[in-house]
Amino acid sequence: MEEFLAGYDPRRYPPVAVTVDVVALTIRDRQLHALIVERGVEPYEGAWALPGGFIRPDEDLAEAAVRELAEETGLDAAPAHIEQLASYGGPGRDPRMRVVSISYLAFAPDLPDPRAGTDAAAAVWHPVDDVPRLAFDHQRILADGVERARSKLEYTPLATAFAGDTFTVSELRLIYESVWGTPLHAGNFHRKVLSVPGFVEGTGETTQTGGPKGGPRAKLYRAGDARLLHPALLRPSREDEIR
The missing domain is CATH 1.10.10.10 (Winged helix-like DNA-binding domain superfamily/Winged helix DNA-binding domain)
Known part of the structure; x- marks a missing residue:
C-alpha cells in the first residue's frame, strides 16, 4: 500500500469538488417556509440559493451541512431533524468546475429570523409555494426536499x-x-x-x-x-x- 500511494498521482484525474446544500424547513404563520440566501459572491452574485458550500477536508458531510447552515444564516441551534436527501452531480450544474452536491433536509420548529454571514448577502425564510428562481439547480433540490418532507409525514x-x-x-x-x-x-x-x-x-x-x-x-x-x-x-x- 505504501509503495502504491508513493507513486499515486491524483492529477491524472479531472478535479471534482464536493459541496453540501441544505433544504431547511420550518412552519411560520401556518405555512411551510424554506430558508434561502442571497449570494454575495460569484457565480450568481445577487441570486437566491439554498444555504451550502464546499466541504472541508477534515469534516464529515453532515457536519459540513450544519456548519454551512450556521455560517450563512446565523442559525446556531442544531435542527430538530436532519437527514441526507440526495446527491446531484450533473456536469453543467456549476460553471466553475465539476461539482457534486450532497443535499440535506433539515426541520426545526419556531426558528428565528436568520442573519446573513460569510458569502451570503441576505438570508430569509420564504414560503415554499412561491420561492423566487434559485441559482444552480437549487430549484430542483428544494422541490425534492419539500416532496420528501410531505411524503415522510405520511409514513x-x-x-x-x-x-x-x-x-x-x-x-x-x-x-x-x-x-x-x-x-x-x-x-x-x-x-x-x-x-x-x-x-x-x-x-x-x-x-x-x-x-x-x-x-x-x-x-x-x-x-x-x-x-x-x-x-x-x-x-x-x-x-x-x-x-
Whole structure:
C-alpha cells in the first residue's frame, strides 16, 4: 500500500469538488417556509440559493451541512431533524468546475429570523409555494426536499419534530395542513392519529383553557415510540389515487 500511494498521482484525474446544500424547513404563520440566501459572491452574485458550500477536508458531510447552515444564516441551534436527501452531480450544474452536491433536509420548529454571514448577502425564510428562481439547480433540490418532507409525514412521525414537547391533536393537524398545503377534516384526522399505534401517547394533562368558543379543554399528547406509521396517514390526493 505504501509503495502504491508513493507513486499515486491524483492529477491524472479531472478535479471534482464536493459541496453540501441544505433544504431547511420550518412552519411560520401556518405555512411551510424554506430558508434561502442571497449570494454575495460569484457565480450568481445577487441570486437566491439554498444555504451550502464546499466541504472541508477534515469534516464529515453532515457536519459540513450544519456548519454551512450556521455560517450563512446565523442559525446556531442544531435542527430538530436532519437527514441526507440526495446527491446531484450533473456536469453543467456549476460553471466553475465539476461539482457534486450532497443535499440535506433539515426541520426545526419556531426558528428565528436568520442573519446573513460569510458569502451570503441576505438570508430569509420564504414560503415554499412561491420561492423566487434559485441559482444552480437549487430549484430542483428544494422541490425534492419539500416532496420528501410531505411524503415522510405520511409514513413516519416526523410531524412531531415541528411540535413542542407536548401538543394537542389540533396542533398536530395544523402542522400537517401547513406542510401538505391542504385543509384536513378535523374529526377524521383525530380518529386516524389515535388509531396509529405508537404515534402519540397521552400525558394525562389538558390545556389550561378551553377552545375559542368555550369548549372543553383539549388533551395533551407527546411523541410516541413509533418509527413508522401503520396505517399511514395519506395526503388527500394520495388517498384518491389509491382508491
